[in-house]
Amino acid sequence: MKVGILGGGQLGRMLLQAAANYTVKTYVLENDDDCPAAHLCHHFIKGDIKNFNDVYNFGKQLNALTIEIENVNIEALEKLESEGVKIYPNSAALKIIKNKILQKQFYQQYQIPTAAFTITNTIEELKTQASFLPAVHKIGEGGYDGKGVQLLHDETHIHKGFEGASVLEKMVKIKKEISIIVAMDSKGNTAIYPPAEMVADPVLNLLDYQISPAIIPEKTLWKAEAIARTVVKNLNSAGLFAVELFISDTDDVLVNETAPRVHNSGHHTIEANYCSQFDMLWRIILNYPLGNTKPILPSAIINLLGEENYNGNAVYQGLQDVMQFENIFVHLYGKTITKPGRKMGHITIMSSDYKDLTHKAHKIKQMLKVKS
Ligand code: ADP
Numbered sequence: 001m002k003v004g005i006l007g008g009g010q011l012g013r014m015l016l017q018a019a020a021n022y023t024v025k026t027y028v029l030e031n032d033d034d035c036p037a038a039h040l041c042h043h044f045i046k047g048d049i050k051n052f053n054d055v056y057n058f059g060k061q062l063n064a065l066t067i068e069i070e071n072v073n074i075e076a077l078e079k080l081e082s083e084g085v086k087i088y089p090n091s092a093a094l095k096i097i098k099n100k101i102l103q104k105q106f107y108q109q110y111q112i113p114t115a116a117f118t119i120t121n122t123i124e125e126l127k128t129q130a131s132f133l134p135a136v137h138k139i140g141e142g143g144y145d146g147k148g149v150q151l152l153h154d155e156t157h158i159h160k161g162f163e164g165a166s167v168l169e170k171m172v173k174i175k176k177e178i179s180i181i182v183a184m185d186s187k188g189n190t191a192i193y194p195p196a197e198m199v200a201d202p203v204l205n206l207l208d209y210q211i212s213p214a215i216i217p218e219k220t221l222w223k224a225e226a227i228a229r230t231v232v233k234n235l236n237s238a239g240l241f242a243v244e245l246f247i248s249d250t251d252d253v254l255v256n257e258t259a260p261r262v263h264n265s266g267h268h269t270i271e272a273n274y275c276s277q278f279d280m281l282w283r284i285i286l287n288y289p290l291g292n293t294k295p296i297l298p299s300a301i302i303n304l305l306g307e308e309n310y311n312g313n314a315v316y317q318g319l320q321d322v323m324q325f326e327n328i329f330v331h332l333y334g335k336t337i338t339k340p341g342r343k344m345g346h347i348t349i350m351s352s353d354y355k356d357l358t359h360k361a362h363k364i365k366q367m368l369k370v371k372s
Pocket residue numbers: 115136138143144145146147148149169170171172173174177200244256257
């Protein structure tokens with residue numbers, strides 16, 4: 001079977017690592033031939049995942065395609081699908097998720113709890129929505145890793161909003177942010193991973209560290225699992241999905257957004273769960289039974305981000321010392337150049353003791369720095 005991945009970043013790289021266990025020929029489409037996935041696939045094709053011809057020509061030689069990022073040419077995927085290429089997730093689900101406005105309307109249509117919202121098309125229009133603040137402004141398409149999101153606490157922040165079709169969403173008083181990965185096979189069977197709990201870095205607005213399974217009351221867990229399953233069932237597509245949820249200060253569970261692909265919040269599943277999210281997606285694509293999502297041990301993930309003020313060839317300061325810790329797993333993404341805030345790798349820590357996890361997470365964050 002010939003399977004293509006649109007995008008050659010670290011997620012594509014980890015997918016390819018898992019593919020090595022199966023009989024599958026892998027293809028990657030990406031603009032940068034030195035990207036993290038380029039050297040692990042059987043066939044690397046240089047091209048633009050947003051360009052119709054590049055995606056169509058890449059896909060027409062394949063049996064199946066998946067993505068590692070949403071920002072891809074949907075029209076090409078629709079044509080490929082009509083010609084019999086299987087797309088995970090299907091183009092209809094991808095179309096909904098790719099656009100934050102359509103995604104919010106989808107939650108509304110299926111009565112899936114999510115923060116109240118309105119749509120704005122210009123800054124001028126946004127200015128008329130002062131009574132909706134505090135709110136979060138999210139660009140409809142093209143935002144990624146916190147770059148298309150602005151917190152508008154009051155009217156003095158309105159100038160930070162986006163020109164163009166965007167969602168203006170009520171600000172939720174967040175107690176916890178969790179993510180639940182749900183897998184659905186072509187027959188509609190689902191498998192659900194335990195939630196992962198995020199702790200964010202307020203400066204870079206990127207994930208700081210993560211603990212899994214999340215420490216939440218059983219009732220909240222049931223609510224969150226039911227919501228995550230409802231999202232995926234209604235998206236009506238085989239594939240792997242990460243449903244990001246807020247638990248509010250009043251213990252309401254609300255969907256923030258869904259990613260239709262393997263996700264950063266599931267990196268720990270490589271070591272810490274019986275079946276990793278990457279293995280799970282291959283099982284779906286290759287028509288094998290779904291895997292076991294149970295945790296082997298609780299785990300934490302730390303992202304290795306490029307330090308402020310360092311640009312150039314990456315050096316992992318403190319790595320020798322960190323690697324002496326018990327039950328830690330290092331993943332470097334093979335990026336030669338570091339930049340401030342760039343995701344260079346991650347570390348998974350496993351321990352039966354949650355205190356040990358957070359203690360080690362903080363310690364590793366202090367000890368290990370990506371410099372140049
Ligand atoms: P991205 O797609 O760039 O990851 P998100 O929609 O996940 O953007 O938003 C990034 C972060 O902004 C969230 O993790 C959360 O901390 C904050 N955020 C987003 N929406 C809201 C909201 N309605 N209320 C409060 N905080 C929010």
